[in-house]
Amino acid sequence: MGNLSYDFSGRTVIVTGAARGIGLALGGFFQQAGATVFLVDFDAEELAKAAGSVGATGIAADVSSTADVERVVTAAVEATGRVDILVNNAGILRDNVLWKISDEDWDAVLAVHAGGTFRFTRACVPHFRAQGSGRVVNVTSYTGLHGNTGQANYAAAKAGIIGFTKTAAKELAHFGVTVNAISPNAETRMIASIPDAKRAELTAHIPMGRFADPTEMCAAVGFLASDEAGYITGAVLPVDGGISM
Numbered sequence: 236m237g238n239l240s241y242d243f244s245g246r247t248v249i250v251t252g253a254a255r256g257i258g259l260a261l262g263g264f265f266q267q268a269g270a271t272v273f274l275v276d277f278d279a280e281e282l283a284k285a286a287g288s289v290g291a292t293g294i295a296a297d298v299s300s301t302a303d304v305e306r307v308v309t310a311a312v313e314a315t316g317r318v319d320i321l322v323n324n325a326g327i328l329r330d331n332v333l334w335k336i337s338d339e340d341w342d343a344v345l346a347v348h349a350g351g352t353f354r355f356t357r358a359c360v361p362h363f364r365a366q367g368s369g370r371v372v373n374v375t376s377y378t379g380l381h382g383n384t385g386q387a388n389y390a391a392a393k394a395g396i397i398g399f400t401k402t403a404a405k406e407l408a409h410f411g412v413t414v415n416a417i418s419p420n421a422e423t424r425m426i427a428s429i430p431d432a433k434r435a436e437l438t439a440h441i442p443m444g445r446f447a448d449p450t451e452m453c454a455a456v457g458f459l460a461s462d463e464a465g466y467i468t469g470a471v472l473p474v475d476g477g478i479s480m
C-alpha cells in the first residue's frame with residue numbers, strides 16, 4: 236500500500252463486507268491510520284481471522300437484516316461513543332441472463348447491495364446528526380454505470396446505490412455529512428469467481444491492463460472519508476484503471 240499518511244485517530248469506522256477483498260483492505264488501512272475499526276461480514280469464521288489479522292473488532296452480521304445492522308451500529312456507538320465513517324462495501328453476485336434470474340436471486344442481490352447500504356446509512360444518521368459530522372463511502376460498480384451482460388440484478392442494485400448516494404448526499408449535506416461512492420476494480424474472490432474467458436475479456440478492456448490490488452482502493456476511500464474532503468458530496472469516483480472512460 237505504500238505510506239498513506241491519513242490520520243483517522245479518534246474516529247470510529249464501520250466497514251461492511253470486510254472478511255476479505257476490498258473491505259478487508261479498507262479495514263486494515265483505517266486501523267493503521269489510527270481509527271477504531273469495526274469490520275462487518277456474515278461469514279463469521281473468515282471475519283474472525285480478518286479482524287485478528289488487522290487488529291480490528293469483527294462483528295458478524297447480515298447487512299440485509301435491519302436488526303443486525305442496528306446491533307452493529309449500537310455496539311460501535313456503545314464502545315466508542317460515536318460513529319464517523321461508514322463504508323458500505325458488502326456484496327454478492329448471482330449472475331445470469333435476465334430471463335433466467337429467479338425472484339430469489341433478484342431479491343438477494345438488491346437486498347445486500349442497495350438494502351444494506353440503505354439500512355446502514357439510516358442507522359448511522361441519528362449519530363451523524365448528533366455529532367454534526369459523518370462520512371459515508373458507498374461501493375458501486377462499472378456495471379451500475381454501464382450495465383453488463385448477465386448482471387441485471389447487480390446492475391440494478393449498483394445503479395440504485397448511485398441514486399441512493401446522491402439522494403442521501405442532498406438530504407444530509409446540512410448536517411455536515413458527505414455521501415460519496417467509489418467504483419472499484421480489484422482482484423478479489425468476486426473477480427476470481429468470474430469464468431476465465433469473461434475475466435480475460437474484462438481485463439482487455441481495462442486501460443491499465445490489470446485489476447488492482449484491493450489496497451489500491453484505500454487512497455480514494457481515505458480521501459473521501461477525510462475531514463479535508465468536506466466539500467465533496469454525491470460524487471462517484473472511479474478507481475478502476477480507466478475502464479469506465
Ligand SMILES: NC(=O)c1ccc[n+]([C@@H]2O[C@H](COP(=O)([O-])OP(=O)(O)OC[C@H]3O[C@@H](n4cnc5c(N)ncnc54)[C@H](O)[C@@H]3O)[C@@H](O)[C@H]2O)c1
Pocket residue numbers: 251252253254255256257258275276277278296297298299324325326327347374375376377418419420421422423424425426446
Ligand atoms: N472486485 C471488483 O473488481 C469489484 C468491481 C466493482 C464493484 N465491486 C464491489 O466491491 C465490493 C467488495 O467486493 P470484493 O470484490 O471485495 O468481493 P468479495 O466477495 O471478496 O467480498 C465481499 C464480502 O461481502 C460479504 N458479504 C456478502 N453479503 C453479505 C451480507 N449480506 N452481509 C454481510 N457481509 C456480506 C462477503 O462475505 C465477502 O466477505 C462489493 O460491493 C462489490 O460489488 C468489486
